[in-house]
Amino acid sequence: MLLIMQATKDQQASLTQIKKRSDFLKIQSKGRKWVSHGLIVQTAPNEDDIKRIGYTVSKRVDKSAVKRNRIKRRLRAVAADVLPTGAMNGQDYILVGRPASATRSYETLCEDLRWCLRKMGLEAKTP
RNA sequence: UCAGAAGAUUGGACGGCCGCUUGCGCUCUAUAUUUAUAUGGGGUGUGAGAGGAAAGUCCGGGCUUCAUGGAAAGACGGUGCCGGGCAACCCCCGGGCGGCGCGAGUCGAUGGACAGUGCAACAGAAAGUAUACCGCCGAUGGCUGUUUCUCUCGAGAAAGCAGCACAGGUAAGGAUGAAAGGGUGCGGUAAGAGCGCACCGCGUCUUUGGUAACAAAGAUGGCACGGUAAACCCCGCCGGAAGCAAGACCAAAUAGGAACCGCAUAUGGGCAUUUUCCGGCUCGUGGUUCGGGUUGGUCGCUAGAGCAGCUCAGUAAUGAGCCGCGCAGAUGAAUGGUCGUCGCUUCUUCGGAAGUACAAAACCCGGCUUAUAGAUUUUCUGAUAUU
RNA sequence: UGGGGUAUAGCCAAGCGGUAAGGCACCGGGUUUUGAUCUCGGUAUCCCUGGUUCGAAUCCAGGUACCCCAG
DSSP, rough: OHHHHHHHHHHHHHHEEOOOOOHHHHHHHHSEEOOOEEEEEEEOOSSSSSSSEEEOOOOTTTSSSEEEEEEEHHHHHHHHHHHHHBBOOEEEEEEEGGGGGSSSSSHHHHHHHHHHHTTTBBBBOOO
16 A cells, blocks of 8 residues: 555656646647546647646636635546556646536545546556 | 623644744765865754734835935815824824714714805705785775765765775795795784794803814894805815835856937937926937847745833823843745544434534735634613612 | 726616616416417516706616726
């Protein structure tokens, strides 16, 4: 158990964040999208052999800044648990929040993300 | 006990696992060299890490830039009872006046309507220098008739009565309306009327109390002076504009341009907005076409009109003094994710179940406004019961 | 983050203190054998809550929703 945690932490270092608005727009227009109850995943391949990740929670999801921040933090926790071991390298991932992201239980939210990745054929085989 | 009024405080607690930002210490590593420091990247230990409204962005300041200092007037915008507080304020405290409430209290953009202009639909006789109309009266004058008297029997004169509504008097009444040019009562009159009187209201003057707003008392006038300024406006006071994505620095890259035309060439032009005056700075300027650039980092960035306690002054807002504290600084944006136990509230079939507010810093302060589950607490008012 | 704007019937909208115009759509009646056309009528919490005023869609204050601009 402890070894797995250690590996996870090393993998998380390879996750870099998408920060520029132009990158978000490029991925949204050229990439692929899969929708689940808890969240939406948008992906596009990149040149380097790393995983990049971004989060989008717009004002349309919820008016309250408190609830939007909570959704964003939950997505960040889910991504930190699932993506390092469960997704392929060389891809950009954007997680888009939905109203249900705040109320859905943590386990089902993780399952939603894995289901989206599996449907798009980007699931990495866990060793 | 019930029903209220005005404040004040607080805004769940503990633990396991996994994380984030940042200050400091230790340590590893890369680069630069003045071989011990600087900068960058990691590891580890330890400390700190959302609010009463952080919100709305409605006011007032600090700070920064606009090269730029002062004075006057105008425009535009804001503000408006009096006194005090504050760095300042559309803020706060106390008081006056008016509305509401049995009361504790509460609400009020609360200067000026003899500086001027405007507005009041519909209804109503009339909506503002009141009186045209209906109505009432017709005392007085006029006309007509009648009675009495005189008489030259034609008529005349005087007084009384009746009528007409011609001159005129009047504003009590006239269904309205938010508002009708003082109100109620008595007298008075031809009918009436502040025409007279009493009380109330209003204006003016004086005195007293109060720093003042204003209040009270007395005298006097005889009603003259209606409403609306969150209509224009007048008067007093205040205000240059834009905002930390302000702005400063570093690195990289690019450019320090070209052509044509017009004006001006220093007694001139420009320097934010309307004009003028004084002072200061700067030197070519305007248009069209072609060409080039529009990234990253650091600082600004948190010690400030700061917070807590005590004493003194003050009705209070607040001020003064003493003592203590060190308290977020992110930038696709940290301050958490998840699991468990316990509080609190409601429901309960007594096993439990559901809920646990509003709302998250973004340069920083002082206010205002709006949202807010619940909990604790102080003072006061009214009603009922008991003593 | 800062700056600015709009809200009137299902839709497009006029109105600037005194009865909420108009068009399209919808509903009902008439005309027609029936339908279209035509014709008559109906349909409004003036975004919400207070205030000023005799009276507010309009003036003032606070709030809500939506939209635009700078970068």
